[in-house]
Amino acid sequence: MTTQELTTQIKKKNSFLCIGLDVDLNKIPKHLLDSKDPIFEFNKAIIDATHHLCVAYKPNTAFYEAYGIKGWQALEKTIQYLNYNHPEIFTIADAKRGDIGNTSTMYAKAFFEDLAFDSVTVAPYMGKDSVEPFLAFKNKHTIMLALTSNKGAFDFQTLSVNNNELYKQVLETSKSWENSENLMYVVGATKAEYFAEIRKIVPNNFLLVPGVGAQGGNLQEVCKYGMSENVGLLINSSRGTIYASKNKDFAQAAALDALELQEQMKAILNK
Template sequence: MTSQELFENIKKKKSFLCVGLDTDINKIPRHLLDTTDPIFAFNKQIIDATHDVTVAYKPNLAFYESLGVNGWNSLEKTVNYIKYNHPDIFIIADAKRGDIGNTSAMYAKAFFDHMEFDSVTVAPYMGEDSVKPFLTHVDKWVILLALTSNKGAFDFQFMEENNEKLYEKVIKTSAQWGTEENLMYVVGATKAEMLADIRKLIPNHFLLVPGVGAQGGSLEEVAKNGMNNKCGLLVNSSRGIIYASDAEDFAAKARENAIAVQQDMEKLLKVHGLI
Protein backbone atom coordinates (compact mmCIF):
# COMPACT_ATOMS: atom_id res chain seq x y z
CA MET A 1 0.00 0.00 0.00
CA THR A 2 1.36 3.40 -0.97
CA SER A 3 1.02 6.57 1.08
CA GLN A 4 -1.38 7.92 -1.55
CA GLU A 5 -3.57 4.82 -1.32
CA LEU A 6 -3.61 5.19 2.45
CA PHE A 7 -4.56 8.86 2.11
CA GLU A 8 -7.33 8.02 -0.36
CA ASN A 9 -8.79 5.60 2.18
CA ILE A 10 -8.54 8.26 4.90
CA LYS A 11 -10.51 10.65 2.69
CA LYS A 12 -13.06 8.00 1.73
CA LYS A 13 -13.76 6.99 5.33
CA LYS A 14 -13.20 10.50 6.74
CA SER A 15 -11.08 8.81 9.36
CA PHE A 16 -7.46 8.23 10.32
CA LEU A 17 -8.37 5.75 13.03
CA CYS A 18 -6.23 2.71 13.80
CA VAL A 19 -7.88 0.19 16.11
CA GLY A 20 -5.46 -1.71 18.32
CA LEU A 21 -6.41 -5.37 18.56
CA ASP A 22 -4.74 -5.86 21.96
CA THR A 23 -6.98 -8.81 22.66
CA ASP A 24 -6.54 -10.08 26.21
CA ILE A 25 -8.11 -13.47 26.90
CA ASN A 26 -8.80 -12.27 30.46
CA LYS A 27 -10.76 -9.21 29.33
CA ILE A 28 -12.95 -10.44 26.51
CA PRO A 29 -16.63 -11.18 27.27
CA ARG A 30 -17.03 -14.46 29.10
CA HIS A 31 -19.57 -15.90 26.68
CA LEU A 32 -16.88 -16.02 23.99
CA LEU A 33 -14.85 -18.51 26.01
CA ASP A 34 -17.28 -21.20 24.90
CA THR A 35 -16.28 -20.76 21.25
CA THR A 36 -13.55 -22.81 19.58
CA ASP A 37 -11.32 -19.75 19.16
CA PRO A 38 -12.31 -16.97 21.61
CA ILE A 39 -9.61 -14.53 20.48
CA PHE A 40 -10.56 -14.74 16.81
CA ALA A 41 -14.28 -14.68 17.65
CA PHE A 42 -13.73 -11.42 19.54
CA ASN A 43 -11.53 -9.89 16.83
CA LYS A 44 -13.96 -10.84 14.06
CA GLN A 45 -16.86 -9.10 15.76
CA ILE A 46 -14.76 -6.00 16.48
CA ILE A 47 -13.65 -5.89 12.84
CA ASP A 48 -17.18 -6.42 11.54
CA ALA A 49 -18.40 -3.58 13.75
CA THR A 50 -15.67 -1.02 13.00
CA HIS A 51 -14.17 -1.64 9.54
CA ASP A 52 -16.11 1.11 7.79
CA VAL A 53 -14.71 3.83 10.10
CA THR A 54 -11.22 2.38 10.43
CA VAL A 55 -8.24 2.63 8.10
CA ALA A 56 -5.85 0.39 10.06
CA TYR A 57 -5.80 -2.45 12.56
CA LYS A 58 -2.85 -3.04 14.88
CA PRO A 59 -2.62 -6.37 16.68
CA ASN A 60 -0.10 -6.18 19.53
CA LEU A 61 1.71 -9.48 19.21
CA ALA A 62 2.34 -9.94 22.93
CA PHE A 63 -1.33 -10.76 23.48
CA TYR A 64 -1.09 -13.56 20.91
CA GLU A 65 2.41 -14.87 21.64
CA SER A 66 1.46 -15.28 25.31
CA LEU A 67 -1.01 -17.98 24.26
CA GLY A 68 1.52 -20.06 22.34
CA VAL A 69 0.51 -21.86 19.15
CA ASN A 70 -3.18 -21.15 19.71
CA GLY A 71 -2.47 -17.43 19.90
CA TRP A 72 -0.47 -17.48 16.67
CA ASN A 73 -3.32 -19.34 14.96
CA SER A 74 -5.79 -16.70 16.17
CA LEU A 75 -3.51 -13.94 14.89
CA GLU A 76 -3.11 -15.56 11.48
CA LYS A 77 -6.86 -16.04 11.15
CA THR A 78 -7.40 -12.40 12.12
CA VAL A 79 -4.97 -11.09 9.51
CA ASN A 80 -6.41 -13.38 6.83
CA TYR A 81 -9.94 -12.27 7.70
CA ILE A 82 -9.03 -8.60 7.28
CA LYS A 83 -7.10 -9.25 4.06
CA TYR A 84 -9.92 -11.21 2.46
CA ASN A 85 -12.86 -9.06 3.56
CA HIS A 86 -11.34 -5.58 3.81
CA PRO A 87 -8.25 -5.42 1.57
CA ASP A 88 -8.19 -1.61 1.76
CA ILE A 89 -7.30 -1.68 5.46
CA PHE A 90 -3.68 -1.26 6.54
CA ILE A 91 -2.51 -3.98 8.97
CA ILE A 92 0.27 -3.31 11.47
CA ALA A 93 2.20 -5.99 13.34
CA ASP A 94 2.96 -4.27 16.62
CA ALA A 95 5.99 -6.45 17.29
CA LYS A 96 8.76 -3.94 18.13
CA ARG A 97 11.42 -6.18 16.62
CA GLY A 98 15.02 -5.23 15.85
CA ASP A 99 18.12 -7.43 15.92
CA ILE A 100 21.31 -8.10 13.96
CA GLY A 101 20.84 -8.20 10.20
CA ASN A 102 20.26 -11.89 9.54
CA THR A 103 17.83 -12.14 12.45
CA SER A 104 15.91 -9.06 11.32
CA ALA A 105 15.72 -10.60 7.85
CA MET A 106 13.98 -13.62 9.37
CA TYR A 107 11.59 -11.40 11.33
CA ALA A 108 10.78 -9.54 8.11
CA LYS A 109 10.15 -12.80 6.30
CA ALA A 110 7.82 -13.97 9.08
CA PHE A 111 5.70 -10.82 9.17
CA PHE A 112 5.74 -9.81 5.51
CA ASP A 113 6.03 -13.05 3.53
CA HIS A 114 4.29 -15.54 5.81
CA MET A 115 1.80 -13.48 7.82
CA GLU A 116 1.31 -10.84 5.07
CA PHE A 117 1.20 -7.82 7.35
CA ASP A 118 1.52 -4.45 5.63
CA SER A 119 3.89 -3.10 8.26
CA VAL A 120 5.79 -3.91 11.42
CA THR A 121 6.96 -1.78 14.33
CA VAL A 122 10.74 -1.87 14.73
CA ALA A 123 13.06 -0.73 17.53
CA PRO A 124 16.03 1.34 16.27
CA TYR A 125 18.47 0.81 19.16
CA MET A 126 20.76 -1.56 17.23
CA GLY A 127 21.07 0.80 14.28
CA GLU A 128 20.86 0.69 10.51
CA ASP A 129 21.73 -2.95 9.86
CA SER A 130 18.95 -4.07 12.20
CA VAL A 131 16.34 -2.02 10.30
CA LYS A 132 17.41 -2.29 6.65
CA PRO A 133 16.30 -5.94 6.15
CA PHE A 134 12.70 -4.88 6.79
CA LEU A 135 13.00 -2.06 4.24
CA THR A 136 13.96 -4.38 1.38
CA HIS A 137 10.41 -5.75 1.09
CA VAL A 138 8.46 -4.08 -1.70
CA ASP A 139 5.20 -2.36 -0.73
CA LYS A 140 5.81 -3.00 2.96
CA TRP A 141 6.41 -0.48 5.73
CA VAL A 142 8.68 -0.14 8.75
CA ILE A 143 7.18 1.85 11.62
CA LEU A 144 10.17 2.96 13.69
CA LEU A 145 9.91 3.78 17.38
CA ALA A 146 10.84 7.45 17.79
CA LEU A 147 9.07 9.08 20.73
CA THR A 148 6.84 6.83 22.79
CA SER A 149 3.92 7.62 25.10
CA ASN A 150 5.01 5.64 28.15
CA LYS A 151 6.54 7.08 31.32
CA GLY A 152 9.85 5.34 30.66
CA ALA A 153 10.33 7.41 27.48
CA PHE A 154 12.12 9.93 29.70
CA ASP A 155 14.78 7.38 30.69
CA PHE A 156 16.59 7.57 27.34
CA GLN A 157 14.66 9.32 24.57
CA PHE A 158 15.19 12.83 25.94
CA MET A 159 18.90 12.48 26.63
CA GLU A 160 20.62 15.45 25.00
CA GLU A 161 23.99 16.05 23.37
CA ASN A 162 24.98 19.14 21.35
CA ASN A 163 21.44 20.52 21.73
CA GLU A 164 19.99 17.41 20.09
CA LYS A 165 17.75 14.96 21.91
CA LEU A 166 18.20 11.26 21.32
CA TYR A 167 14.80 10.83 19.67
CA GLU A 168 15.64 13.68 17.29
CA LYS A 169 18.91 11.97 16.33
CA VAL A 170 17.04 8.71 15.77
CA ILE A 171 14.63 10.45 13.39
CA LYS A 172 17.30 12.42 11.50
CA THR A 173 19.57 9.41 11.06
CA SER A 174 16.94 6.79 10.23
CA ALA A 175 15.18 9.02 7.70
CA GLN A 176 18.18 8.38 5.44
CA TRP A 177 17.62 4.62 5.54
CA GLY A 178 14.22 4.58 3.87
CA THR A 179 11.73 6.83 2.15
CA GLU A 180 8.34 8.40 2.76
CA GLU A 181 6.91 5.32 1.03
CA ASN A 182 8.29 2.66 3.33
CA LEU A 183 9.11 4.33 6.64
CA MET A 184 6.74 5.64 9.31
CA TYR A 185 7.42 6.68 12.90
CA VAL A 186 5.79 6.04 16.25
CA VAL A 187 5.18 9.31 18.11
CA GLY A 188 3.09 9.14 21.29
CA ALA A 189 0.00 11.32 21.64
CA THR A 190 1.02 12.23 25.18
CA LYS A 191 3.96 14.09 23.59
CA ALA A 192 1.69 15.93 21.14
CA GLU A 193 3.25 19.32 21.78
CA MET A 194 6.51 17.98 20.32
CA LEU A 195 4.90 16.89 17.07
CA ALA A 196 5.40 20.32 15.51
CA ASP A 197 9.16 20.04 15.97
CA ILE A 198 9.13 16.47 14.69
CA ARG A 199 7.25 17.62 11.60
CA LYS A 200 10.14 19.98 10.85
CA LEU A 201 12.41 16.92 10.67
CA ILE A 202 10.04 14.64 8.73
CA PRO A 203 7.31 16.78 7.14
CA ASN A 204 5.99 14.13 4.77
CA HIS A 205 6.24 10.82 6.64
CA PHE A 206 3.22 9.12 8.17
CA LEU A 207 3.18 8.93 11.96
CA LEU A 208 1.58 6.19 14.04
CA VAL A 209 0.27 7.91 17.17
CA PRO A 210 -0.69 5.79 20.19
CA GLY A 211 -1.88 7.20 23.49
CA VAL A 212 -5.18 8.85 22.50
CA GLY A 213 -8.08 7.83 24.70
CA ALA A 214 -7.25 5.63 27.69
CA GLN A 215 -3.72 7.09 27.97
CA GLY A 216 -4.99 10.68 27.94
CA GLY A 217 -3.60 12.05 24.67
CA SER A 218 -5.54 14.81 22.89
CA LEU A 219 -6.70 14.11 19.34
CA GLU A 220 -7.07 17.84 18.65
CA GLU A 221 -3.49 18.56 19.74
CA VAL A 222 -2.18 15.66 17.67
CA ALA A 223 -3.95 16.98 14.55
CA LYS A 224 -2.93 20.58 15.21
CA ASN A 225 0.75 19.73 15.52
CA GLY A 226 1.12 16.62 13.39
CA MET A 227 -1.20 16.70 10.40
CA ASN A 228 0.29 17.31 6.95
CA ASN A 229 -1.15 17.65 3.43
CA LYS A 230 -1.80 13.88 3.24
CA CYS A 231 -3.10 13.76 6.80
CA GLY A 232 0.08 11.89 7.70
CA LEU A 233 -1.43 10.41 10.84
CA LEU A 234 -2.68 7.03 11.98
CA VAL A 235 -4.08 7.56 15.47
CA ASN A 236 -4.44 4.37 17.48
CA SER A 237 -7.10 3.59 20.04
CA SER A 238 -7.20 0.19 21.69
CA ARG A 239 -8.85 -0.17 25.09
CA GLY A 240 -11.25 2.74 24.55
CA ILE A 241 -12.83 0.89 21.62
CA ILE A 242 -12.40 -2.84 21.97
CA TYR A 243 -13.25 -2.93 25.69
CA ALA A 244 -16.15 -0.49 25.58
CA SER A 245 -18.26 -3.28 27.05
CA ASP A 246 -17.59 -6.73 28.53
CA ALA A 247 -21.11 -7.96 27.84
CA GLU A 248 -22.74 -9.48 24.76
CA ASP A 249 -23.18 -5.99 23.29
CA PHE A 250 -19.38 -5.45 23.18
CA ALA A 251 -19.22 -5.13 19.39
CA ALA A 252 -22.08 -2.61 19.25
CA LYS A 253 -20.47 -0.53 22.00
CA ALA A 254 -17.11 -0.73 20.23
CA ARG A 255 -18.79 0.59 17.10
CA GLU A 256 -20.35 3.48 19.03
CA ASN A 257 -16.96 4.53 20.40
CA ALA A 258 -15.23 4.10 17.04
CA ILE A 259 -17.87 6.24 15.32
CA ALA A 260 -17.44 8.93 17.98
CA VAL A 261 -13.70 9.05 17.28
CA GLN A 262 -14.28 9.01 13.52
CA GLN A 263 -16.67 11.94 13.76
CA ASP A 264 -14.07 13.96 15.64
CA MET A 265 -11.51 13.02 13.00
CA GLU A 266 -13.86 14.07 10.20
CA LYS A 267 -14.15 17.53 11.76
CA LEU A 268 -10.37 17.83 12.01
CA LEU A 269 -9.87 16.71 8.41
CA LYS A 270 -12.34 19.39 7.31
CA VAL A 271 -10.60 22.06 9.40
CA HIS A 272 -7.33 21.21 7.66
CA GLY A 273 -8.97 21.26 4.22
CA LEU A 274 -8.30 17.59 3.46
CA ILE A 275 -11.90 16.56 2.75
Protein backbone atom coordinates in the same frame (compact mmCIF):
# COMPACT_ATOMS: atom_id res chain seq x y z
CA MET B 1 -0.24 -1.03 0.28
CA THR B 2 1.25 2.31 -0.74
CA THR B 3 0.96 5.48 1.32
CA GLN B 4 -1.11 6.98 -1.51
CA GLU B 5 -3.62 4.13 -1.19
CA LEU B 6 -3.71 4.69 2.56
CA THR B 7 -4.31 8.42 2.08
CA THR B 8 -7.13 7.62 -0.37
CA GLN B 9 -8.84 5.47 2.27
CA ILE B 10 -8.45 8.22 4.86
CA LYS B 11 -10.21 10.69 2.57
CA LYS B 12 -12.87 8.19 1.55
CA LYS B 13 -13.76 7.25 5.12
CA ASN B 14 -13.09 10.66 6.68
CA SER B 15 -11.05 8.77 9.24
CA PHE B 16 -7.46 8.18 10.24
CA LEU B 17 -8.40 5.81 13.04
CA CYS B 18 -6.37 2.70 13.81
CA ILE B 19 -7.90 0.13 16.16
CA GLY B 20 -5.56 -1.91 18.31
CA LEU B 21 -6.54 -5.56 18.61
CA ASP B 22 -4.91 -6.30 21.97
CA VAL B 23 -6.89 -9.32 23.09
CA ASP B 24 -6.73 -10.25 26.77
CA LEU B 25 -8.83 -13.30 27.64
CA ASN B 26 -9.37 -11.84 31.12
CA LYS B 27 -11.11 -8.82 29.60
CA ILE B 28 -13.22 -10.16 26.74
CA PRO B 29 -16.89 -11.05 27.31
CA LYS B 30 -17.19 -14.32 29.22
CA HIS B 31 -19.57 -15.95 26.74
CA LEU B 32 -16.80 -15.99 24.11
CA LEU B 33 -14.62 -18.22 26.28
CA ASP B 34 -16.88 -21.16 25.40
CA SER B 35 -16.05 -20.86 21.68
CA LYS B 36 -13.32 -22.89 19.98
CA ASP B 37 -11.20 -19.82 19.25
CA PRO B 38 -12.27 -16.95 21.55
CA ILE B 39 -9.47 -14.61 20.43
CA PHE B 40 -10.43 -14.81 16.77
CA GLU B 41 -14.16 -14.65 17.49
CA PHE B 42 -13.59 -11.47 19.50
CA ASN B 43 -11.48 -9.92 16.73
CA LYS B 44 -13.92 -10.93 14.02
CA ALA B 45 -16.82 -9.30 15.86
CA ILE B 46 -14.83 -6.09 16.42
CA ILE B 47 -13.73 -5.97 12.76
CA ASP B 48 -17.24 -6.63 11.46
CA ALA B 49 -18.61 -3.80 13.60
CA THR B 50 -15.89 -1.18 12.99
CA HIS B 51 -14.20 -1.72 9.60
CA HIS B 52 -16.13 1.12 7.96
CA LEU B 53 -14.96 3.57 10.64
CA CYS B 54 -11.21 2.94 10.62
CA VAL B 55 -8.39 2.67 8.09
CA ALA B 56 -6.05 0.38 10.05
CA TYR B 57 -5.92 -2.43 12.59
CA LYS B 58 -2.95 -3.06 14.87
CA PRO B 59 -2.69 -6.40 16.66
CA ASN B 60 -0.02 -6.25 19.37
CA THR B 61 1.72 -9.59 18.92
CA ALA B 62 2.48 -9.98 22.64
CA PHE B 63 -1.23 -10.52 23.29
CA TYR B 64 -1.12 -13.52 20.93
CA GLU B 65 2.30 -14.93 21.77
CA ALA B 66 1.24 -15.09 25.43
CA TYR B 67 -1.23 -17.86 24.52
CA GLY B 68 1.29 -20.01 22.67
CA ILE B 69 0.50 -21.73 19.39
CA LYS B 70 -3.24 -21.14 19.76
CA GLY B 71 -2.64 -17.42 20.12
CA TRP B 72 -0.39 -17.32 17.07
CA GLN B 73 -2.97 -19.26 15.05
CA ALA B 74 -5.62 -16.75 16.12
CA LEU B 75 -3.37 -13.93 14.90
CA GLU B 76 -2.92 -15.71 11.58
CA LYS B 77 -6.68 -16.20 11.20
CA THR B 78 -7.27 -12.55 12.07
CA ILE B 79 -4.90 -11.18 9.42
CA GLN B 80 -6.22 -13.63 6.83
CA TYR B 81 -9.78 -12.52 7.61
CA LEU B 82 -8.78 -8.87 7.23
CA ASN B 83 -6.81 -9.35 4.02
CA TYR B 84 -9.59 -11.40 2.40
CA ASN B 85 -12.60 -9.34 3.48
CA HIS B 86 -11.11 -5.86 3.80
CA PRO B 87 -7.97 -5.60 1.65
CA GLU B 88 -8.26 -1.80 1.72
CA ILE B 89 -7.48 -1.81 5.45
CA PHE B 90 -3.87 -1.06 6.47
CA THR B 91 -2.53 -3.73 8.82
CA ILE B 92 0.15 -3.24 11.46
CA ALA B 93 2.00 -5.98 13.30
CA ASP B 94 2.89 -4.28 16.56
CA ALA B 95 5.89 -6.47 17.29
CA LYS B 96 8.66 -3.94 18.07
CA ARG B 97 11.31 -6.18 16.54
CA GLY B 98 14.91 -5.22 15.84
CA ASP B 99 18.07 -7.34 15.82
CA ILE B 100 21.20 -7.93 13.77
CA GLY B 101 20.70 -7.95 10.01
CA ASN B 102 20.04 -11.61 9.23
CA THR B 103 17.67 -11.94 12.20
CA SER B 104 15.80 -8.81 11.18
CA THR B 105 15.42 -10.26 7.67
CA MET B 106 13.73 -13.32 9.15
CA TYR B 107 11.46 -11.19 11.30
CA ALA B 108 10.53 -9.19 8.20
CA LYS B 109 9.78 -12.35 6.21
CA ALA B 110 7.60 -13.65 9.04
CA PHE B 111 5.39 -10.57 9.13
CA PHE B 112 5.50 -9.39 5.53
CA GLU B 113 5.53 -12.68 3.61
CA ASP B 114 4.09 -15.40 5.86
CA LEU B 115 1.45 -13.33 7.66
CA ALA B 116 1.13 -10.67 4.91
CA PHE B 117 0.97 -7.61 7.14
CA ASP B 118 1.38 -4.20 5.49
CA SER B 119 3.70 -2.96 8.21
CA VAL B 120 5.57 -3.86 11.38
CA THR B 121 6.84 -1.80 14.30
CA VAL B 122 10.57 -1.93 15.03
CA ALA B 123 12.97 -0.67 17.71
CA PRO B 124 15.94 1.30 16.29
CA TYR B 125 18.37 0.86 19.19
CA MET B 126 20.70 -1.44 17.20
CA GLY B 127 20.86 1.01 14.32
CA LYS B 128 20.88 1.00 10.54
CA ASP B 129 21.63 -2.66 9.81
CA SER B 130 18.84 -3.82 12.12
CA VAL B 131 16.19 -1.69 10.36
CA GLU B 132 17.15 -1.72 6.68
CA PRO B 133 16.21 -5.41 6.22
CA PHE B 134 12.59 -4.43 6.95
CA LEU B 135 12.80 -1.50 4.54
CA ALA B 136 13.84 -3.76 1.66
CA PHE B 137 10.30 -5.10 1.11
CA LYS B 138 8.37 -3.35 -1.64
CA ASN B 139 5.10 -1.65 -0.64
CA LYS B 140 5.67 -2.66 2.97
CA HIS B 141 6.23 -0.18 5.76
CA THR B 142 8.50 -0.12 8.77
CA ILE B 143 7.14 1.84 11.72
CA MET B 144 10.06 2.85 13.88
CA LEU B 145 9.81 3.88 17.52
CA ALA B 146 10.67 7.57 17.81
CA LEU B 147 9.05 9.17 20.87
CA THR B 148 6.81 6.84 22.83
CA SER B 149 3.90 7.57 25.19
CA ASN B 150 5.13 5.71 28.29
CA LYS B 151 6.67 7.43 31.35
CA GLY B 152 10.01 5.71 30.75
CA ALA B 153 10.37 7.49 27.41
CA PHE B 154 12.21 10.25 29.26
CA ASP B 155 14.86 7.80 30.51
CA PHE B 156 16.62 7.89 27.12
CA GLN B 157 14.59 9.37 24.28
CA THR B 158 14.86 13.02 25.29
CA LEU B 159 18.46 12.95 26.52
CA SER B 160 20.89 15.33 24.84
CA VAL B 161 23.25 13.77 22.31
CA ASN B 162 25.62 16.14 20.50
CA ASN B 163 23.39 19.06 21.52
CA ASN B 164 20.37 17.28 20.07
CA GLU B 165 17.67 15.24 21.78
CA LEU B 166 18.13 11.55 21.09
CA TYR B 167 14.74 11.03 19.45
CA LYS B 168 15.54 13.86 17.02
CA GLN B 169 18.88 12.24 16.24
CA VAL B 170 17.09 8.95 15.55
CA LEU B 171 14.69 10.69 13.15
CA GLU B 172 17.47 12.57 11.36
CA THR B 173 19.71 9.53 11.00
CA SER B 174 16.95 7.24 9.76
CA LYS B 175 16.28 9.56 6.80
CA SER B 176 19.65 8.54 5.32
CA TRP B 177 18.91 4.80 5.36
CA GLU B 178 18.17 2.86 2.19
CA ASN B 179 14.47 2.87 1.26
CA SER B 180 13.74 5.36 4.06
CA GLU B 181 10.64 6.44 2.11
CA ASN B 182 9.09 3.26 3.55
CA LEU B 183 9.52 4.55 7.11
CA MET B 184 6.74 5.58 9.43
CA TYR B 185 7.28 6.55 13.07
CA VAL B 186 5.65 5.91 16.44
CA VAL B 187 5.01 9.14 18.35
CA GLY B 188 2.92 9.02 21.51
CA ALA B 189 -0.17 11.22 21.75
CA THR B 190 0.77 12.15 25.31
CA LYS B 191 3.73 14.06 23.82
CA ALA B 192 1.61 16.42 21.68
CA GLU B 193 3.90 19.41 22.33
CA TYR B 194 6.72 17.60 20.51
CA PHE B 195 4.87 17.10 17.23
CA ALA B 196 5.80 20.49 15.78
CA GLU B 197 9.50 19.69 16.26
CA ILE B 198 9.07 16.22 14.78
CA ARG B 199 7.34 17.62 11.69
CA LYS B 200 10.34 19.86 11.05
CA ILE B 201 12.44 16.71 10.63
CA VAL B 202 9.97 14.33 8.95
CA PRO B 203 7.32 16.59 7.37
CA ASN B 204 5.63 13.95 5.22
CA ASN B 205 6.09 10.54 6.85
CA PHE B 206 3.12 8.90 8.49
CA LEU B 207 3.10 8.91 12.28
CA LEU B 208 1.44 6.11 14.24
CA VAL B 209 0.07 7.76 17.36
CA PRO B 210 -0.91 5.62 20.36
CA GLY B 211 -2.12 7.15 23.59
CA VAL B 212 -5.44 8.72 22.57
CA GLY B 213 -8.21 7.46 24.82
CA ALA B 214 -7.21 5.30 27.78
CA GLN B 215 -3.78 6.97 28.09
CA GLY B 216 -5.21 10.49 27.98
CA GLY B 217 -3.78 11.89 24.73
CA ASN B 218 -5.62 14.83 23.13
CA LEU B 219 -6.73 14.29 19.52
CA GLN B 220 -7.13 17.99 18.75
CA GLU B 221 -3.63 18.84 19.98
CA VAL B 222 -2.05 15.97 18.07
CA CYS B 223 -3.73 17.06 14.83
CA LYS B 224 -2.90 20.73 15.37
CA TYR B 225 0.83 20.05 15.46
CA GLY B 226 1.17 16.67 13.76
CA MET B 227 -1.02 16.67 10.66
CA SER B 228 0.77 16.91 7.31
CA GLU B 229 -0.42 17.80 3.80
CA ASN B 230 -1.39 14.15 3.21
CA VAL B 231 -2.85 13.87 6.75
CA GLY B 232 0.10 11.71 7.79
CA LEU B 233 -1.45 10.42 11.01
CA LEU B 234 -2.79 7.10 12.20
CA ILE B 235 -4.42 7.62 15.60
CA ASN B 236 -4.59 4.37 17.53
CA SER B 237 -7.21 3.43 20.08
CA SER B 238 -6.99 -0.01 21.69
CA ARG B 239 -8.47 -0.60 25.14
CA GLY B 240 -10.79 2.39 25.01
CA THR B 241 -12.50 0.99 21.92
CA ILE B 242 -12.38 -2.79 22.04
CA TYR B 243 -13.27 -3.00 25.74
CA ALA B 244 -16.01 -0.37 25.67
CA SER B 245 -18.30 -3.13 26.98
CA LYS B 246 -17.72 -6.55 28.56
CA ASN B 247 -21.24 -7.71 27.74
CA LYS B 248 -22.74 -9.37 24.66
CA ASP B 249 -23.09 -5.93 23.06
CA PHE B 250 -19.28 -5.48 23.08
CA ALA B 251 -18.99 -5.13 19.30
CA GLN B 252 -21.76 -2.53 19.11
CA ALA B 253 -20.17 -0.63 22.00
CA ALA B 254 -16.81 -0.69 20.21
CA ALA B 255 -18.49 0.65 17.08
CA LEU B 256 -20.04 3.53 19.03
CA ASP B 257 -16.66 4.45 20.50
CA ALA B 258 -15.02 4.23 17.07
CA LEU B 259 -17.82 6.33 15.57
CA GLU B 260 -17.25 9.06 18.13
CA LEU B 261 -13.56 9.19 17.22
CA GLN B 262 -14.32 9.04 13.49
CA GLU B 263 -16.76 11.95 13.76
CA GLN B 264 -14.11 14.04 15.52
CA MET B 265 -11.64 13.16 12.75
CA LYS B 266 -14.18 14.00 10.05
CA ALA B 267 -14.69 17.43 11.59
CA ILE B 268 -10.93 18.02 11.64
CA LEU B 269 -10.49 16.88 8.04
CA ASN B 270 -13.35 19.04 6.79
CA LYS B 271 -12.16 22.26 8.43
